[in-house]
Amino acid sequence: MSKRKLRVGLIGGGGIAQAVHIPGWNNLPEAEIVGVADLSEATARKAAAIAGTKEVFTDFHELLKLDLDVVDVCTPNKAHTPAVLAALESGRHVICEKPLAVTTAEVRAMGELADAKELKLMTAQHQRFTQSGVAARAWVDAGKVGEVYHARVRAMRRAWLPPSPGFIDGKLSGGGPCMDIGVHALDLCMWLMDFPTPVRVSGTAKTVFAKGHDMPNLWGEWDRERYSVEDFASGFVHFDNGATMVLEAAWMCHQPDNEELMAQLFGKQGGLAWPEATFSTATNGIFAQGTLTPTTQVPHPHWNEIAAFADCVLNDKLSPVPWTETIKVIGILEAIYASSNTGAEVAVKG
């Protein structure tokens, strides 16, 4: 008799769900999406058609009444927490899009509930599953970087501002580029640094271009009235091990590249830049540098992320992106906003 497939319920059937989560689950023979919930019935129906199910709901609590093993949350950021908590409360393992939540208090509430119920909880940080991410991690594991004393994180776009309300309305997103794309490069960088604990942050978050009409946007027009998040943020972070980090994030800025998403490590043994996967070092007084050879082919990082979560559920492994790591990432982003509001360096919550 064949083993029962993992039964997956999807909450939020919009852009990222249709583009990569549903195809990722469809790609796994050991799993099936059995229902979709979205505030918009039309969106739920569209997502359900791609997933191959007819079960659609406009209230996720109704979805949770189905026989489910896993819940996949792909709503706008601020709607993550109620959906994740309800799914965990009902005994389901949860994978949730980034940022898991916009405050450390919410991440802790989710994480402690998951732990108490012995459920898996994973933040969907797909950059860890990219070819360059895997190669960089292998280089760090081989001891080629050594103790990291400084890092740079950049998530800077020239003019790729996501126009939908789920991103530009702070009531739905909880933050601008800092939360949206800063979180990708920051998580990747922290992962390569082996997650030191952030202790103090000085930061700024401001809206430079998005309220005006001077900048073109590669993704078209957006609602200036509704726009209520930063379009640029920067931060300086101190870690408990003495390491430091500079972070910059923008949806709009004057730079020649359309997007720079990067993390750069400065270690005592060597330097490493992602996603270029370039390294530099010096041995016996001689400089050396080059590009890492990929250790694995990764055509679909998002699919690998979904597969890694299914594997951790099916084989009782540790979450590939545990909340104890995510809380440090969100702690830094939360502290950047807090520091920007107070004009002073702030302690990182956790």
Ligand SMILES: NC(=O)c1ccc[n+]([C@@H]2O[C@H](COP(=O)([O-])OP(=O)(O)OC[C@H]3O[C@@H](n4cnc5c(N)ncnc54)[C@H](O)[C@@H]3O)[C@@H](O)[C@H]2O)c1
């Ligand atoms: N990993 C990535 O590369 C990546 C890329 C884009 C977006 N994201 C993340 O994915 C999430 C969704 O982004 P998106 O671009 O798909 O947004 P979207 O607006 O296209 O889709 C979100 C959907 O959630 C639905 N929704 C909102 N509140 C809900 C609720 N309470 N219950 C059920 N459905 C609800 C909306 O109706 C909408 O259809 C965000 O957290 C975003 O940060 C990640």
